[in-house]
Amino acid sequence: MYKRILVPTDFSKNALNAVRYALDLYAKLNCEFYFLNVFKLENYTTDTLIIPEPGSAEFEVAKAKSEENFVKLLDMLALHHDNPKHIYHTIPTFTFLSAAIKKTISNKDIDLVVMGTKGASGAxxxxxxxxxxxxxxxxxxxxxxxxxxxVRFTSPKEIVFPTDFKSVFKRRELRYLIEIAKMHEATVRVLHISKKPFLKPEQEENKQLLRDILDEVAHSFHTLTEKDVADGITAFVESRDSDMIAFINHRHFFFEKIFTKPLVKEIGYDATVPILALH
Structure with a gap:
């Protein structure tokens, strides 16, 4: 059974770094990698009423450039990442990135999306x-x-899993976290950040459930009494030199606080570990 991994790329150094990380992270598994490039047309903007059609000169030039970049990417991978367990596919397309990602996930039954954190603009x-x-x-x-x-790939040995214990955990939500931990013999550090040193009864129940789910991998529980969740995560990761952060992306969870615009101020300018958003 092949794992199917989607890696959107704009052929920037950052995107290439994400490709390499994904290949190394899953080096031991049979995988099909789908490299997706949403190519742009220089004279086309969303204000333009006429959408360029396949077959038009401008469309075909942009598509050919995307395919040419894919050839270079595959040549590089053949040279430096020749893994018989891995199969590569390329998808050049002209649409909105979010639509292309959703369509590919659906059409190719994708298991995981891996992305660089910045595009070619690199603000x-x-x-x-x-x-x-x-x-x-x-x-x-x-x-x-x-x-x-x-980030340069090293086999993750410690994965930090921040949680407030307010939601009931499900095994399927944590499947990929457990899979990565098993593959790399990593320890999962469950981190609870709270102003209060004690848990409510329902939080204690959820904590016990999480303990049961993580039973098949090495794990430990930690509590920090920090005012700010992002500061607490950052301090914990940096003090321990952890390798990855994983969290369940519940709508009501602290995702909005950390991974939207204020992230720069809250986490600082040196994000040093990959982030795995589970659903």
């Missing part, structure tokens, strides 16, 4: 580009892994 001081944040928000069919551009 200074912005850790998670708007495309990455939007993808984490709109994709509910599978997990999304965001890889900061400075």
């Amino acid at each position: 200074k001081g912005v850790i998670f580009g708007s495309n990455t944040v939007k993808t984490m928000e709109i994709v509910s069919e599978c997990p999304v892994l965001a890889v900061p551009k400075e």
